[in-house]
Amino acid sequence: MSDYMNIDKEEFVNLKVSFYMDTDHPLIINRFTTIDSILLSAYYGVLNKIGKRLPYDPEHKTVDFIHRKEGVFSGSIWYIERSERIYHDFSVLSGGMDTAENIRKNIGEKVASSSKFKPFYDADETMIAEKVYFYIRGSKKHMEALVHNEVMYLGKKRRLGYGKVVGAEVEEITEDKGFQLDKSTASKPLPLRVFSLQSKKIALFRPAPPYWETEGREACFMPTTALYEIKDTSASTAKGRPKHTVANKTKMGCQTNVHFIYNTMRSVLGKKFDEPEWEKYFTEGKLGKTLFPRNHGDIYRYGKIEKPTKCSITGVVCPEGSEGMLGDIDVFIYKWRTSFGDFNYVKNTGFVCKEALWCILKFAEIGFSFVSPHNDDWKYVRGEGSKKGFLINDIVVDHTMLKPPFSLNIKDSKNPQHLSFKGQVSISNGFFFVQFGNSTLQIDGQLLAEAVADVKRIVEERKYITKSHLCGMFKTDKATHPFLRSGYDEKEKKKDEIIIMEFHKKYNSDIRYLLISVAF
Numbered sequence: 001m002s003d004y005m006n007i008d009k010e011e012f013v014n015l016k017v018s019f020y021m022d023t024d025h026p027l028i029i030n031r032f033t034t035i036d037s038i039l040l041s042a043y044y045g046v047l048n049k050i051g052k053r054l055p056y057d058p059e060h061k062t063v064d065f066i067h068r069k070e071g072v073f074s075g076s077i078w079y080i081e082r083s084e085r086i087y088h089d090f091s092v093l094s095g096g097m098d099t100a101e102n103i104r105k106n107i108g109e110k111v112a113s114s115s116k117f118k119p120f121y122d123a124d125e126t127m128i129a130e131k132v133y134f135y136i137r138g139s140k141k142h143m144e145a146l147v148h149n150e151v152m153y154l155g156k157k158r159r160l161g162y163g164k165v166v167g168a169e170v171e172e173i174t175e176d177k178g179f180q181l182d183k184s185t186a187s188k189p190l191p192l193r194v195f196s197l198q199s200k201k202i203a204l205f206r207p208a209p210p211y212w213e214t215e216g217r218e219a220c221f222m223p224t225t226a227l228y229e230i231k232d233t234s235a236s237t238a239k240g241r242p243k244h245t246v247a248n249k250t251k252m253g254c255q256t257n258v259h260f261i262y263n264t265m266r267s268v269l270g271k272k273f274d275e276p277e278w279e280k281y282f283t284e285g286k287l288g289k290t291l292f293p294r295n296h297g298d299i300y301r302y303g304k305i306e307k308p309t310k311c312s313i314t315g316v317v318c319p320e321g322s323e324g325m326l327g328d329i330d331v332f333i334y335k336w337r338t339s340f341g342d343f344n345y346v347k348n349t350g351f352v353c354k355e356a357l358w359c360i361l362k363f364a365e366i367g368f369s370f371v372s373p374h375n376d377d378w379k380y381v382r383g384e385g386s387k388k389g390f391l392i393n394d395i396v397v398d399h400t401m402l403k404p405p406f407s408l409n410i411k412d413s414k415n416p417q418h419l420s421f422k423g424q425v426s427i428s429n430g431f432f433f434v435q436f437g438n439s440t441l442q443i444d445g446q447l448l449a450e451a452v453a454d455v456k457r458i459v460e461e462r463k464y465i466t467k468s469h470l471c472g473m474f475k476t477d478k479a480t481h482p483f484l485r486s487g488y489d490e491k492e493k494k495k496d497e498i499i500i501m502e503f504h505k506k507y508n509s510d511i512r513y514l515l516i517s518v519a520f
Contacts (some may be wrong), residue, residue: 026126029155035134036075074178200430371385
């Protein structure tokens with residue numbers, strides 16, 4: 001570790017960083033995990049080990065071994081080789097209990113469905129692959145020192161042994177792919193204010209580490225969600241291609257789903273917009289009949305904040321004078337945990353903005369919804385149909401009907417309140433977010449259209465392959481990729497297995513999750 005700190009500076013070069021994986025330890029990894037975030041984590045880990053703790057620095061000024069452009073680090077998302085054989089399955093983390101069914105029997109349904117016990121029965125999709133690789137530009141010596149000595153695991157659940165690395169390679173290449181694969185294809189989220197690509201895949205995303213942080217999001221070109229390198233053709237194939245100037249994509253600012261839905265509903269409904277008189281809700285005990293336990297007026301009150309404060313629900317810093325609920329948010333969440341299963345993710349800042357309170361009370365009216373500021377496009381979308389307009393199926397089959405910005409929310413069987421809390425506003429129909437229950441799906445529009453066509457074609461052509469084989473069965477505690485039936489020609493079965501594997505390589509879990517949820 002000390003030797004690493006003494007590495008001399010050298011000229012930056014274009015690199016391909018490959019990790020060889022232990023196939024006995026499946027990988028659970030976010031599609032947009034980048035190599036720069038992995039190296040930064042390893043770098044700060046080295047500093048901590050030698051007792052050199054640095055104060056928080058959002059600009060990462062001490063990092064001088066990775067190339068950057070106007071503050072944006074070089075460093076692509078991960079890929080697999082086009083010819084790589086992979087296997088997808090699910091791991092259900094039982095946390096000491098065998099199954100979710102045991103939890104229900106021993107503890108009770110209400111407790112088992114709360115997020116406190118989420119790790120006991122949630123399923124994560126795993127991937128078995130021999131190698132994953134990244135692109136980056138920087139110091140080869142620094143990269144080699146970090147990946148060989150510090151990166152032992154990749155992805156999520158590393159402490160449980162997932163994503164074990166058995167070897168690494170850093171090789172110099174001629175082409176710089178740390179920012180983009182070609183003139184139309186981003187290899188990581190790239191802000192429009194810095195880069196110019198021939199792409200329609202644009203979303204509000206954070207272009208700097210830590211990428212999971214909600215603050216600092218801006219309009220970015222997004223990489224493909226396919227697991228291997230694929231060309232972005234969204235600009236040339238999309239219907240009704242809108243103009244994507246920096247001005248018309250950033251003027252709206254970065255809004256949370258909560259604020260977007262609240263402001264849109266208020267704008268569209270006008271006088272019909274129902275905003276409760278919050279003071280009366282607190283003083284007259286109305287909230288006690290809905291969300292709050294009775295006789296807690298001394299814990300909660302409605303008022304204005306005296307200084308900028310982060311909302312416990314949205315994570316947004318609200319300016320002085322903003323209205324909302326003041327008090328012990330932990331107690332509020334705890335008392336409401338049977339229906340608001342996301343309470344462990346909420347920080348107690350002592351404040352919940354009025355927009356979040358409105359969405360909490362109105363969740364039943366905004367579930368299954370497509371929300372847009374365009375009056376003629378704002379619709380409720382219900383499971384079998386809608387009050388007006390179209391079905392969810394119609395959106396999946398032809399997502400170009402969505403005019404950005406918009407919010408697409410689909411209810412699942414549990415915790416409908418999540419619809420407004422974890423989603424993002426979509427500013428392009430080339431890459432958009434679908435809030436599905438307590439999950440936020442990141443949908444590559446180009447690949448979604450191709451996936452719909454491929455599912456129809458494959459199911460029609462192959463006798464034994466079903467939609468479930470291609471997409472999986474996405475249930476909280478029973479997620480699985482169904483096995484092909486036995487008893488038919490082995491050569492044909494091998495062909496079917498390869499077809500399914502190729503489908504999984506091209507279409508990531510978010511697209512498959514959306515497809516399995518609708519009929520078409």
